[in-house]
Amino acid sequence: MKRILVVENETDVAQTLKLMLENEGYNVSIVLDSRNCFEPMAKTDLVLLDLIMPKLSGRDVLDEMDRRKIRLPVIVLSAVGLPKLVGEELSRKYLGLQFVPKTSMHVELKPAILRAIGPP
Amino acid sequence: MSNPSPEVNASVQKAFLEVAVPPNMSEEERLTRWSIIELSPTAVVIFNTKDQIIYVNAKFCQVMGYEKNELLGRSHTILEAQSQSDETLAEMRRQLSSGKPWVGEFQNLRKDGTKIWIHAIVTPFVDAQKHPIAYVKMCEDFTERKRAYELLHEEKRKVEELSAAKDEFLRSFTHELNTPLSIILTNLVFLRGRIHEDADALQSLDLIERSSQRLRTDIDHILQLAKLENQILDKKIVPVAALLEDICKEHAPLAKAAGLQLREDLKGLGQASVLGDGVLLRTALANFVSNAIKFTLKGEVSVQADADASFVRIGITDTGIGISPTNLSRLFSTFPRIDVNLPGNRVGLILAKGIIEKHNGRVEVKSEEGKGSLFTIILPRGDKP
Numbered sequence: 091m092k093r094i095l096v097v098e099n100e101t102d103v104a105q106t107l108k109l110m111l112e113n114e115g116y117n118v119s120i121v122l123d124s125r126n127c128f129e130p131m132a133k134t135d136l137v138l139l140d141l142i143m144p145k146l147s148g149r150d151v152l153d154e155m156d157r158r159k160i161r162l163p164v165i166v167l168s169a170v171g172l173p174k175l176v177g178e179e180l181s182r183k184y185l186g187l188q189f190v191p192k193t194s195m196h197v198e199l200k201p202a203i204l205r206a207i208g209p210p
Numbered sequence: 211m212s213n214p215s216p217e218v219n220a221s222v223q224k225a226f227l228e229v230a231v232p233p234n235m236s237e238e239e240r241l242t243r244w245s246i247i248e249l250s251p252t253a254v255v256i257f258n259t260k261d262q263i264i265y266v267n268a269k270f271c272q273v274m275g276y277e278k279n280e281l282l283g284r285s286h287t288i289l290e291a292q293s294q295s296d297e298t299l300a301e302m303r304r305q306l307s308s309g310k311p312w313v314g315e316f317q318n319l320r321k322d323g324t325k326i327w328i329h330a331i332v333t334p335f336v337d338a339q340k341h342p343i344a345y346v347k348m349c350e351d352f353t354e355r356k357r358a359y360e361l362l363h364e365e366k367r368k369v370e371e372l373s374a375a376k377d378e379f380l381r382s383f384t385h386e387l388n389t390p391l392s393i394i395l396t397n398l399v400f401l402r403g404r405i406h407e408d409a410d411a412l413q414s415l416d417l418i419e420r421s422s423q424r425l426r427t428d429i430d431h432i433l434q435l436a437k438l439e440n441q442i443l444d445k446k447i448v449p450v451a452a453l454l455e456d457i458c459k460e461h462a463p464l465a466k467a468a469g470l471q472l473r474e475d476l477k478g479l480g481q482a483s484v485l486g487d488g489v490l491l492r493t494a495l496a497n498f499v500s501n502a503i504k505f506t507l508k509g510e511v512s513v514q515a516d517a518d519a520s521f522v523r524i525g526i527t528d529t530g531i532g533i534s535p536t537n538l539s540r541l542f543s544t545f546p547r548i549d550v551n552l553p554g555n556r557v558g559l560i561l562a563k564g565i566i567e568k569h570n571g572r573v574e575v576k577s578e579e580g581k582g583s584l585f586t587i588i589l590p591r592g593d594k595p
Contacts, residue, residue, distance in 0.1 A: 106393050110400045169385055193388050193426055195394040 478516025485592030
């Protein structure tokens with residue numbers, strides 16, 4: 091069973107994702123405090139990453155993954171107002187990064203996951 | 211302040227006559243010229259190269275609050291406010307000593323100690339060798355005007371600050387609304403997967419989903435509206451016929467579900483295009499079309515467009531409920547005092563109009579209650595026909 095790590099500080103968003111993706115057949119773990127996300131990545135096939143988080147932002151997480159040479163597919167859950175330039179800059183820096191606006195999770199997330207790691 | 215001595219008076223008079231009266235001028239001419247200056251509504255002061263005041267007219271005395279004999283013979287610098295910037299004075303002296311007039315604004319000190327703003331023209335009198343021998347300063351007290359201007363400037367700054375704060379508030383507020391909304395929508399998908407047979411429950415889910423989607427669209431529109439004013443457009447050539455065809459295709463199911471005909475007549479457009487942000491223009495035009503569909507109960511919505519050498523004209527006509535003249539005049543106002551039953555997705559319409567105007571276009575509306583509306587969008591053509 092493929093494992094997905096949800097790095098998201100908002101409990102309700104994280105639990106919704108867990109409910110939805112476990113229903114699809116994936117194995118889902120949640121990390122609410124982004125500082126603790128790196129260890130579980132050893133047993134993960136895909137990371138769902140929030141960008142705006144209080145202690146360590148999504149960008150910081152990406153930087154740290156890069157520094158630790160953790161190579162995993164990442165889907166960034168972006169807010170609606172994510173400036174185009176930020177998205178472009180991140181895409182250039184981290185190849186294969188996908189963006190799913192939070193408001194379109196219900197439509198766009200499943201196809202993005204299938205593209206990244208395939209079915210459960 | 212004590213009056214100047216008779217010696218000073220005599221020397222001032224002599225200096226003044228040297229400056230002001232050419233040798234060949236008759237006494238009569240001299241009197242005529244100087245009575246005009248004396249009675250002039252403009253404040254006039256003349257001082258020599260040693261800054262000594264050798265003439266003041268009545269208006270100057272009134273503006274500065276002095277008697278004439280309190281000023282004659284005194285140094286002109288007693289009128290300078292200490293807050294006066296040294297740079298302004300130095301600049302004025304440099305200009306005058308080279309024989310050129312100086313125009314500017316500075317602060318002066320009245321006898322009672324109050325500071326006033328003076329707008330002045332200072333012109334040097336020169337001798338036969340073009341050397342300055344005295345300076346005539348014509349000035350106007352514009353303290354009140356300056357105060358009003360500063361007040362206006364301050365108010366303008368406050369309004370701009372408030373407007374920026376409002377936009378920032380809207381931005382952060384809409385972000386906050388978006389998160390719970392995405393939770394609702396995502397959980398709906400989950401529930402739909404679980405409820406297969408209960409038709410009523412599925413219908414209820416449909417209703418929740420439609421309302422959530424509507425809320426999401428409104429939030430997106432508010433967010434876009436808050437961004438629009440300072441947004442830099444990503445301008446590209448946008449072929450109008452293709453864009454409108456796409457929008458009509460996208461809205462066909464919505465029109466069909468409402469039992470309406472959605473017609474398009476784009477023959478007059480040819481290859482016409484506009485220069486603009488394709489995503490924003492799509493949002494604007496789609497808003498006009500979806501608004502027309504939403505408020506038409508029966509009949510049709512038609513999208514007709516043509517172009518001339520300079521403009522593209524898009525007409526969106528419906529046979530809908532129409533808009534009363536009162537509401538029509540307030541339709542695009544951001545803060546209207548409006549009837550509670552005003553139809554229309556106004557946020558969407560306001561955003562649409564904002565986008566069109568940002569592209570140097572305009573929107574015209576004609577409407578008759580009970581008969582329908584015509585929204586005309588006029589955009590400058592971006593290509594050469």
